[in-house]
Amino acid sequence: MATLVEILSEKTREGDLYEKLPDKRVRCYACGHCCPIGDGLPGVCKVRFNRDGILYVPWGYAAGIQCDPVEKKPFFHALPGAMAFSFGMLGCDLHCGYCQNWVTSQALRDPQAVSAPRAVTPEQVAARAVELGGEIVVSTYNEPLITSEWAVAVFREARRHGLMTGYVSNGNATPQVLEYIRPWVDLYKVDLKSFHDPHYRQLGGRLQPVLDSIRLIYQMGFWLEIVTLVIPGFNDSDRELTEIAEFLSDISPDIPWHVTAFHQDYKMTAPDNTQAGDLLRAARIGRAAGLHYVYAGNLPGRVGEFEDTQCPGCGKILVERRGYRILGYHVTRSGTCPDCRQRIPGRWRN
Numbered sequence: 001m002a003t004l005v006e007i008l009s010e011k012t013r014e015g016d017l018y019e020k021l022p023d024k025r026v027r028c029y030a031c032g033h034c035c036p037i038g039d040g041l042p043g044v045c046k047v048r049f050n051r052d053g054i055l056y057v058p059w060g061y062a063a064g065i066q067c068d069p070v071e072k073k074p075f076f077h078a079l080p081g082a083m084a085f086s087f088g089m090l091g092c093d094l095h096c097g098y099c100q101n102w103v104t105s106q107a108l109r110d111p112q113a114v115s116a117p118r119a120v121t122p123e124q125v126a127a128r129a130v131e132l133g134g135e136i137v138v139s140t141y142n143e144p145l146i147t148s149e150w151a152v153a154v155f156r157e158a159r160r161h162g163l164m165t166g167y168v169s170n171g172n173a174t175p176q177v178l179e180y181i182r183p184w185v186d187l188y189k190v191d192l193k194s195f196h197d198p199h200y201r202q203l204g205g206r207l208q209p210v211l212d213s214i215r216l217i218y219q220m221g222f223w224l225e226i227v228t229l230v231i232p233g234f235n236d237s238d239r240e241l242t243e244i245a246e247f248l249s250d251i252s253p254d255i256p257w258h259v260t261a262f263h264q265d266y267k268m269t270a271p272d273n274t275q276a277g278d279l280l281r282a283a284r285i286g287r288a289a290g291l292h293y294v295y296a297g298n299l300p301g302r303v304g305e306f307e308d309t310q311c312p313g314c315g316k317i318l319v320e321r322r323g324y325r326i327l328g329y330h331v332t333r334s335g336t337c338p339d340c341r342q343r344i345p346g347r348w349r350n
């Protein structure tokens with residue numbers, strides 16, 4: 001029986017995001033690692049590899065497909081209540097011990113992570129999204145940056161059906177990959193995991209490329225939302241949360257910041273699960289740093305006003321939520337508050 005490595009080595013095509021180096025070596029630009037890769041070897045993500053001086057990248061399969069509320073991604077300022085058709089491939093450039101998608105993200109790195117790739121075409125993915133009532137197509141479950149060639153092919157088809165598109169990403173990008181996806185990606189969620197470089201190194205990355213990418217994603221006009229999974233003892237000090245919030249507020253106070261609750265998963269089983277009080281503390285730190293839209297996620301009914309979107313001008317509740325359900329929606333067709341007419345940033349229904 002063929003191994004997963006053998007199966008995946010067939011489901012590839014030549015990548016776009018790389019340059020050739022002397023001696024059949026290549027350099028990949030799909031993520032912030034910018035791996036130099038020798039002939040016959042894979043990059044850090046294990047799913048992009050050099051064969052005879054050509055970089056081959058994942059193509060022609062999905063390892064996960066599901067339709068979820070867009071609030072689950074989470075995007076709170078993009079078509080509230082819409083279904084987001086989500087697809088993923090295999091592999092990741094990081095190896096977070098608490099990954100909730102480790103079965104797909106850690107394939108080829110962790111022998112326990114076994115997930116069968118299913119052959120599909122971009123046309124089939126887009127058609128299925130329409131069939132299931134998706135309004136948004138999202139690349140998620142594995143790190144989308146490292147499978148950007150495939151995501152762009154799917155999004156081209158999604159656009160032909162009038163669908164919005166998005167990335168749910170760790171944000172370890174490069175200017176090259178952001179330029180490459182910009183024409184095809186509307187929404188971009190970055191999981192900002194910490195504000196300390198040693199923490200990022202523990203997860204297999206570095207802090208600076210993520211911070212640089214967040215600035216660039218905002219400047220390039222993607223619709224950007226940030227999530228921080230608040231992990232007791234890892235990133236939940238007042239100081240670190242303040243640093244994150246001030247960094248975002250300095251780029252723009254209009255960037256939504258979601259603070260969400262950690263639960264023990266995969267290899268990270270030592271920290272306690274995050275309590276509602278921890279999320280409320282983090283959310284108040286976000287507000288104090290000047291952020292207009294701070295959300296406390298995944299503990300529905302226990303975080304009060306931090307589930308709703310409030311007008312920063314007059315305080316009116318504009319989108320009322322309970323978990324992933326929309327209970328009230330009052331943003332005008334032109335994307336403003338109906339009472340004070342303040343513009344509410346996002347991608348609203350018109």
Ligand code: SF4
Nearest residue numbers: 028031034035043045
């Ligand atoms: S996607 Fe990132 S980890 Fe994978 S080969 Fe390219 S630069 Fe390396």
